[in-house]
Structures are given as C-alpha cells and as structure tokens.
Amino acid sequence: MSAVILLLAGLAMMSLGYFIYSKFIAEKIYRLDPDYRTPAHEFEDGVDFVPTNRFVLWGHHFTSVAGAAPIVGPAIAVIWGWAPAFLWVVFGTIFFAGVHDMGAIWASVRNKARSVGSLTGDVVGKRARSIFMIVIFLVLLMVNAVFAVVIAKLMMSFPTAVLPVWGAIGVALIVGQLIYRRILNLVSVSVIGVIALYALIFAGPSMPIQMPAEVAGVSGNAVWIVLLFIYAGVASILPVWMLLQPRDYINGLQLFVGLLILYGAILLLNPTMVAPMFNDAVPAGTPSIIPLLFVTIACGAISGFHGLVASGTTSKQLNKETDARFVGYFGAIGEGCLSLAAILVATAGFASLTDWKAMYSAFGQGGVTAFVEGGAYIIHNGLGLPQVTAATLLTVMAALFAGTTMDTGLRLQRYIFQEFGEIYNQPWMQKPLVATLLAVGSCMLLAFGAGADGSGGMIIWPLFGTTNQLLAGLTLLVITVMLVHMRRPMWYTLAPLCFLLVMTVVALLTQLRTFYQQENYFLLFLDVVVLIAAILVAMECAAALKRHRAIAAAEDGNAS
Template identity: 60%
Template sequence: MQSVVLVLLGVAGMAFGWFVYSRFIATRIYRLDPDFVTPAHEFNDGRDYVPTHRVVLWGHHFTSVAGAAPIVGPAIAVYWGWAPALAWVVLGTIFFAGVHDFGALWASNRHKGKSIGALSESVIGTRSRALYMIVVFLVLLMVNAVFGVVIANAFVNTPGAVFPAWAAIAVALVIGQLVHRRMNLVALGVIGVAVLYWTMWAGSAMPLTLPTEMFGLTPQANWILILFVYAAIASMLPVWMLLQPRDFINGMQLVVGLALLYGAVILVMPDISAPAFNSRVGESAPSIIPLLFVTVACGAVSGFHGIVASGTSSKQLDKETDARFVGYLGAVGEGSLALITIVAVSGVALAATPEAWHAIYDEFGKAGAGAFISGGARLIEQGWGIPELVSQTILATMVVLFAGTTMDSGVRLQRYIIQEWGEIYRLPWLKNGIAATLVAVACCLLLAFGAGGASGSGGMIIWPLFGSTNQILAGMTLLVISVMLLKLGRPVRYTLLPMIFVIAMSFAAACVTLVQFWRDGKWLLVALDLVVLATSLLVMLEAASAVRRFRRESAHGRAVAS
C-alpha cells in the first residue's frame, strides 16, 4: 500500500471533524456566545490574563500541548501495526481530543479562567478539588522532569539543534516586543519562521556541545540544570513577552515542517513497509488493548491538554467564539503530526522492506522519536532534495522546540497550582509568584536528581505511570465537562461516552502496569499508581454524588413549582 492512501484517509477524517463535528459541538453543545466577557478582558493584568489574537493563541496552545508526545506515542504504537495506531489517532482526534480540549477551554472560560482542578470544586464539590489537583500536579511533575531529559538528550545526540533551539528564544523576544506594538502579525510570522529555519541550517553546519565534564556533571545533567533555570525565568515573564511569540513561531514552523513531510509523501508516494497488524508481537510485549489507548495519548486524547487549556489558554482568550479555533483546531494540528509520524515510521524511508522494518521494531518501546527523525529526514530528502543531515536538524529542532515550549508552560502551570494551594490552605508566601515558581522547579529537580542521581534522569523512573495517569486525567476532565453540561440542561452523551471509554481503558492500563510494577518490585511506582487510582475513583464518586444531588434538587424545584 502507498502511504498517500493513509494520508488521504486521515486528512479526510480530520477535515470532517473540523468543518462539521466541531461546528455542531460549538453551536449545539457548548453554545459559544460572542458577547461573553472572557477572563482575559475581565482580569487583564498584562502578565497572565492578556486578550490575544486567536492565531497567536492557537500557536501557544498547540505547541504547549504538543511537546514530543504526538511523535513518540504513535512511533511506539506502530509496533502493533499501522492500522490500529491510525484508527485511534483519527477517531481520537475527531471525537475525543477535539471535544476534550475545546471543552476544557470553554469550561474554564465560563469559570473566570480557573484551572480544571479548581473549577471541579464549582462543578462537583469542595473535596474533588484537592483530589483532582493531586493528579494534575503529578502529571505536570512527570512532564517537566522527563521533557528536561528529552531535550538534554536531543542536545547531546543532535548538537546541530542546540543553536536553533536557543536562537528561537531571541527571535521570540524580539517578535514579542513588535507584536505588542501592534506591528503586522503575518509579516512578523513570515520573518520569524524564515530566521528560525536559517538558524537550523546554520546549526547543522555549526554543532554546539558542552564539555564532557562540567561542575562534576555530564553534559546531559548540565543541560537539565540550564533548562530548568531558563524555564523558571520564562514562566515568570508576561505571556506576551516570550510565551506567546515563541509558541506562535513554533506553531508556524510546525506548519512548514508538516508541509515538508506531507508534501514529500505526495511527491514520492512511498510504499508502506510496516504491516497493518503486526503478527510478530513478542511474548513480553504488552497487550494492544488497553495499552494502545495510553501509548498514543497526545494525537488522540490527553489529560495534559486540559491542564493547558484551562491553565494558560483560557486566560488569553479574546472572544469565547475563538475557543473552537484554539481548542479543536489545536487537537487537529496534533492529530496531523501524529498521522505523519505513523507514515514516517511505517514507510520505506525508514525501512526499505518489511524484514528491515521488523528488525527496527523487534521489541516494544525500542523505536520512538529517533525513528521519526530518521524516517522523516529521509522522506524529506527524497521529496525535496534537502540533505539528510539538514533534514534531521529540522526535525530534531522541531522536537526540542515543542518539548521546550511544554516545559515553559508546564512550570508556569505548576506555579498556578502551588499558588492555588496557597489560597486553599491560607499560606500567603505560596501565593507569591517567585516563591511558587521556585517550589515548582525545586520539586522537578528533586525528582530529577534525587531519584536519578548525578544523571538528572530521575523523571524517567516514574514515567511509566504517565500514560495511564494522563489518560485518567483526560477522563476526569470529560467528567467535569459532562456534569457542567448536565447542570446546564444540555446533551451530555458527546462528552460522557468518550469519558466512559477513556476511563475504562486507562483504568485497565493502570491495573495492568500495577501488576507489572508489583512483580518487578518497583514499590515507588506501585504506591503512586495506587494513589492515582484511588484519587480518580474518589473524584468519580464525588461526581456521581453531585449528579444525584442536582437531580433531587431539580425534582424538588419542579414539584414546588407545580
């Protein structure tokens, strides 16, 4: 089969999602109001609450939620065959991710920009807030600690990506100032992307590395420290100064990257070397059900997206009607990246024959972002004639910039949660932005170096929990949205059915991994897995109680009225 068939099927499905399904959800379910005063206008402080053009906000939201996950997850999941991965990415984008991300943004917008954890108190009850925020904080801790490792390893393995990754920050700072002065957005975007791609070419010819030992630490460990110092500073700057322009430029460069990859598929029309369903799955490999649905998270549905949508994006929404463009189209962008990842790691650009493909995918989890970079770079070279080394730098920089943007937003979101805890438990010092940021970074570094030693890779120890924890969080977010819709008297099946499916698959996956952790004697993971399962179960029981209470009150009100 030719890879162009996969592309056409996927693009057609996502086009239906954007042009038809998202419009139905916006008008009939969420019922967006163009006259609603958004939190960005109500609480405009020039720092966190800033009304933002929807294209710029889409760039922030998209690149913050993307990270490396829509590349790594599908690249690993193709182990079971390209057909299951493709089906979950396309259907997940249309009916799960788009509704989830869009809904979290809308719900937060309707509750003064509160995070999904904080607004669960308004929708479900007081006890749910504390429980919910435990899971949210754990997910953010894992994302920040691990993405620091991902970026550090990328800098060491692909030194050509170092210069463009840091140059992007300087470009963003300049563009942020110019956009703030109301200069033409389109022109600035074109110039910014052009400069960024020039730095990628320069980086491939000018690789940069750290000394093999500095301060008694390896280059990876030093990069992790540098990255968290940067993330702490970036998270405290006003969003218009660095976060928005950096994310906007990253979003635009992704559009260019996707155009290169999709264009190469059309120009070359390479065959698929991977099987539709892999019949050579090893005995030690996990079962496709339920593990497929937590391996491919970003690109299908992801709880982390709800944290970003309700944490930073909702505070920058200019008009409520922009929520569809930012939330649903952001999910479509992620799905598009996941789709081309499947093509890149399934085609002859990566492996010329089925046997060569099986040699790469001989065990579960072995292939990931590296397979995407290798296969994608060869595909771009075949289609556009761009040298493979330059193409590798382009794709590696894409991964690094996405992961770095996620770290920026992740640390900022951790600050918000810590500040919310300061309000809940009446600890004034925690409400201070600098103090909260230092606590957030300290937690990440404690995990990185406390659990991982001098390598700084401690986040990898609890990373096996991320898939199920992240998807449980997605189910909990859909639960909050469903309860909110029920109280508003609107149809809930469009959020409730996806919630039931996601919760069922992620709970099953968490139980499977719990058994494996127990057998391996990984007691920290056993304890954390049990905490996540218990906490999410309690939130769902609280939600069920809130629904019963609401129905009793509604029935009593109707009885009194009659």
C-alpha cells in the first residue's frame, strides 16, 4: 500500500471532522457564546490570566498537549500493524480527542477557569474530586519525570540537537517581547521566529554540544535532567506571555513546517508501507491488541493530560468562548496529524520488511528512534536533505515538544499543590514559589529516588497509558454531567466516556496479571490503586448521572 493514499485519506477525514463535526458540537452541544465574558478578562492579572490571540493560544495549547507522546505511542503501536493504529488515531481524533479537549476548555471557562479536578467536587461530588486529584497528581508526576528523561537521552544521543533545543528558549523570550510590547505584528514575528529556530536547527550539526559521560561523579544524563528541572521551575513562575506562550507558539509553527517537510517528502518519494496491515506474527511477549492499543496510543487519539492543560492554563487565556473550538478541537487535529506522520514514517521509512522487523523485535521498541530514523530516511530520499540534518530536525521536533509539555506540566503541578492548599486550608501551600518547589521536589524525588541517573520516572511509566485514559474518562464525566444539568444531549460525550472506562479497566486487569507474573510488586500495588480508582469512577459516574437526570426531570416537571 502506498503511504500517500493513507496520508491523503487521514488528512481528508480529519478535515471533515473539524469543518463539520466540531461545528455541530460547538453550536448544538456546548453552544459556545461569543459574548460570554471569559475568566481571562474577568480575572486578568498579566501572569496567569491573559486574554490571548487565538492563534498564539492554539500554539500554546497544541504544543503543550503534544509532547513526545503522539510520536512515541503510534510509533510503538504499529507493531500490531499499521491499520489499527491509523484507524484509532483518525477516528479517535475526530470523535474523542476533539470533543474532549474543546469540552474541557468550555467546562473550565464556565466555572471561573478552575481545573477539571477542582471542578469535579461541585459537578460530581467530593469523593470523585479526591479520586480525580490523586489521578491528576500521578499523571503529572509521570509526565514531568519521564519527559525530562526523554529529552536528556535525546541530547545525549544527538548532540547536534542541543544547540537548537536550548536556543529555542532565547528565541521564545525575544518573540514574547515582540508580540506583547507590540513592537511587530504577529505575522512578522512569526516569520522571524521560525527563521531563527530553523537557523539553529541547521547550525546544530556543525556545532554539536556533547555532555561528558560523567560530571563531578554524576552521569551526564543526570546533569541534563537537573538542568531541565531548574529551567522548568523558573518557567512555571514567569508570566505566561513572557516564555510559555511564545515558546509554544513558535514550536507550533515549527511543527507545521516539520510536518510539511515530512508530508512533502512522502508525496515526492511515494514510499510503500513495508509493515503489514495487520501483524499476525508479533514478537513473543507482545500483549493483546485489545485493549492495549487504546492505552498505548493516548495522545493522538484521546488523552487525559489534554484536559489538564485545557482547564489549567488554556482556559485562563481564552479571549472569546468561541475560540475554544479552534484552540481545543483544532489542537487535537494538529496532534492527530503528528501521530499520522509518526505512523507513516514508522512503517514506510524502512527499506524492507526485514529492516522493519529488526526495529520491532519486541514490544515497546520503535518509538522516537523509529520516528527519527524512518523520517530521516524518507526526507533524505524524498527531498535530498542530508540524513544527519534530517535526523537533527526530527530530534529537535521531538525534544521541543517534550520540553513544552514539561513546561506546562510543571506549571499545572504547581496549580495542583495550590489547589491542595485551598481544599485543605493551608495558605503556605498556595504561594506560587512554595508550590513550585513542591512540584519540582516531587518530580526530582521520583526521578532520582531509584538511582543516580535520574531515570526513576521510567519505573512507573508502564502505568501512564491506563492512568492517563482514566483521567480522560473523568474529564468526560464532568462534561457529561454538566450537559445533563443544562438539559443538553449527552451521548456525544457519554459514549467516549463508557468506551474509555471499559478499555481502561480491562487494560489494568491485563497489566495486573503481567506485573504479578514478573513479580513486580511495586507496579502491582500501583496498578491495584489505579484499578480501584477506575471502579470508583465508574460508580460515581453512574450515581452522578442518575442524580442529575432526576433533578433535571423534577425541575422540568415543576416548570410544567
């Protein structure tokens, strides 16, 4: 099968999803109001609450939710064949992710930009809020600790990417000043920012920066991780317009340029999908495709982390409520396009089926390596770009997305500690600096608690997929209950909610058996905790929906 056919089919279906389905959801279900006064205006403070141009906000939201996950997940899941991954990414983007992300922004905006975890206490109940806050904390802990490891390993493996990865921070600081001090218009700033970023990418191969294997008795990998957390801690306190927004916006533009290069190379080269459509000869030890496909590919289909970003930072910057469709749903489309590219290069970016099987000799292999190597092969042969430059470009793309997600993730974790302070009446915990130190400290404890190399976060990473999808189900639960209370159709959010809960519970049971067989009792314990949370969520879901439907029916009866 030609990769071009899949590319065009995927883009066509996601375009229809945005122009038709998202418009229906925005107008008929969420009923976005252009005259509604958003929290960005109501609580404007120049730090967290900042009314923002929807294109700039889209860049922040999209690159914050994208990270490395929409590359890693699909590039691992193709071990079951390219067809299941392709179908889940396309239809998951249209009917799951877009509805979830836009809905999370809408729900938060309608409740003073409160996070979806805090909002759960009012919409569902205090017990659900407690469960939600635990799940949120676990997800953020995993994301921040693991993405630091991912970026550090990329910089250790590809020293040509170090200059553009860190240089992008300087570009973002300049762009932020140019935009918000109105020195130049957005178009001019965008062009300058993209040119500067790509100049750094092309300069990277000629100016590699190699961290020594050991620095003062500490591994080079650990040094990068510490530096990344110091940076993320500072970034989480700075006003969003100064670094977070412009960094995310420029990275969003960089992604589209990168995708155009990848898609252009695919169109010119017209490579064949060397991987099987359905892989019946998976390596020994590969788990069943159902339900693992639906938790291996989270970002790119639907991800609970998106709800945290949507209700944590994005809702505080929304200029008009109607912007939620462009920022939220189109942000999901952008991530779907990235996942589609990951699928294509991880299945068509190899010379032969034998080469592909060598990459996918065991479950969990592929990932960023398959994306970088497969993509570089396609770009080199399709556009003639030197393979080392193509590999640097794709490595920087992955590292920058992981970095922007880590920036936002740590800020969100700071918000969570502040919300803990509000819930339990601890004023000291509500201070931004204290909350930031707690966020950084908890991540560092996980990262370095299991070893001096800082990769401790990888220990609990196998539970990320299930925990993340449970979080997505919780977010859809909040949105569904709000719709029921407002007497609006609920099936467009209830159906994805039920599907996710079923798949999450089955996946947790599957992993439970695996951890027991491996005698991994730490993960076994955590799996049981998340499984209990999933069951409690399902019970709270049924109770809350029944309660709110009864209230709505009673109010309608009294009105008549």
